[in-house]
Amino acid sequence: MIQLFNVTKSYRKDSVALKDLSLEIGKGEFVYVAGASGAGKTTLLRMLYAAEKPSRGQILIDGQNITRIGRQKIPYLRRKIGVVFQDYKLLNSRSVYENVAFALEAQGKKRYEVSKKVYQALKEVGLEHRLNRTPLELSGGEQQRIAIARALVVDPLILLADEPSGNLDQAVATEIMGLFRRANARGTTVVLATHDPGLYKRFPRRLISLDGGQVVSDYRPDTV
Secondary structure, eight states, rough: EEEEEEEEEEETTTTTEEEEEEEETTTTTTEEOOOOOOOOOOHHHHHHTTOOOOOOEEEEEEETTTSSSOOHHHHHHHTTEEEOOOOOOOTTTTTTTHHHHHHHHHTOOOOOOOOHHHHHHHTTTTGGGGSSSSSGGSOOHHHHHHHHHHHHHOOSSSSEETTTTSSSSHHHHHHHHHHHHHHHHHHHHHHHHHOOOHHHHHHHHEEEEETTTTEEEEEEOOOE
């Protein structure tokens, strides 16, 4: 599903975010990418949804070499990928409904289909009763759940999440993890970047650890 071959990302000669990174994530896996700030987690995720291109190396998503696709094809690639950003990236001037619907409208879906899928996605995250509110009227945990609903509403093959529980208390973080686990149980490949060791201790899955832009360990628990 996701393959990286000798990927290096340099922003300057003296600044290497990722260095000679090779790894493979199979279809339907749930994988943590861990490491301290600056380890390369966010850069890795940004390259997986083609917001960045590697300086060297190749990245394949579902068999497609995304390092070679033109800019006009990136939106089609992203139809396969849901992204939950660390700072949510919600449109504060739009309603909750409009924020979640935006991803489907960008794909040209019919209005009745958009309405049905948005309501289902909001119900999944327990916020169908908030659809006419704006993000600024919601708590941080509710905003995160809206961001997750927006990522899941397109039925992605891959779900990428960058520090999704970083600003949340443990109870809310547990609820958020439940949403990712249910998505994974439906077959979505989940890649979750985190620096919180408590998260993968409570919910063990494959753990890829980065340091200085390199893989320093790749741990697979015996049972998950």
